[in-house]
Amino acid sequence: MILLEGPSTISALVLEPVTGSSGVIVPPAGYLRGVRDLCTRHGIVFIADEVLAGFGRTGAWFGVDHDGVAPDLLIFAKGVNSGYVPLGGVLVGDSIHETFTQRPYPAGMTYSGHPLACAAAVGAIGAMHEEDTVAAAARLGTDILEPGLTKLAENHPCIGDVRGIGGLWTLELVRDRETKQPLVPLGATGEANAPMAAFIKACFGRGLVPLVLGNRIHVAPPLNISDGDAAIGLARLDEALAEADTFLG
Numbered sequence: 001m002i003l004l005e006g007p008s009t010i011s012a013l014v015l016e017p018v019t020g021s022s023g024v025i026v027p028p029a030g031y032l033r034g035v036r037d038l039c040t041r042h043g044i045v046f047i048a049d050e051v052l053a054g055f056g057r058t059g060a061w062f063g064v065d066h067d068g069v070a071p072d073l074l075i076f077a078k079g080v081n082s083g084y085v086p087l088g089g090v091l092v093g094d095s096i097h098e099t100f101t102q103r104p105y106p107a108g109m110t111y112s113g114h115p116l117a118c119a120a121a122v123g124a125i126g127a128m129h130e131e132d133t134v135a136a137a138a139r140l141g142t143d144i145l146e147p148g149l150t151k152l153a154e155n156h157p158c159i160g161d162v163r164g165i166g167g168l169w170t171l172e173l174v175r176d177r178e179t180k181q182p183l184v185p186l187g188a189t190g191e192a193n194a195p196m197a198a199f200i201k202a203c204f205g206r207g208l209v210p211l212v213l214g215n216r217i218h219v220a221p222p223l224n225i226s227d228g229d230a231a232i233g234l235a236r237l238d239e240a241l242a243e244a245d246t247f248l249g
């Protein structure tokens, strides 16, 4: 695509190192390194959107760390202060920083550098270091969520795929494991969405509030969740998934 469009027509490439809302797609090892190399070779600014993946969510400080690459710009929000106060920002690489040592940076916002939001970030990042949250997130993935969700897939024929990393996972519900036909069509509402609605109702009845996007259930608990609480959550998911199974032919 870069060659087709012409590298000089592309100023920047933006991607999430692990996609969040669009489906928790974990790239294979080497993918982000390849993107970095392509951007460097063609003079394209590489922007990593780490709003969702950053600050430990994937079991590394940032998603790009899984491939050991540095983007030119790194966008962050959410986890930077655990969401206690709205805060977002952009980390700037050396070459872009250099530009603005020679001339003013022409931007500003009403709440730029808001002291309360930044203090919450300092507090949250300090706690993440003290509690070794990033290592805990990696362990949450390898020791708790991957085996727990894989076991759910063994028990529930409606689960067509389990994927994720660290504390960011999704279950994809299907009608048929072979064809991977989604359990509900894209954008389904009303009767067409009955299987997911029944699943959500079963979760609510058990005190579990799931994030459901189409035919996917996202599993992204707090990174400091205890093993016991994670086990309770998985057990409730197990019960609620039985509702979705009843819609299979």
Ligand SMILES: Cc1ncc(COP(=O)(O)O)c(C=O)c1O
Residues within 6 Å of the ligand: 016, 020, 021, 049, 050, 051, 052, 053, 077, 078, 088
């Ligand atoms: C990957 C990603 N980028 C950007 C955003 C938007 O972030 P904000 O609401 O902080 O502007 C979101 C919000 O959910 C997101 O998930």
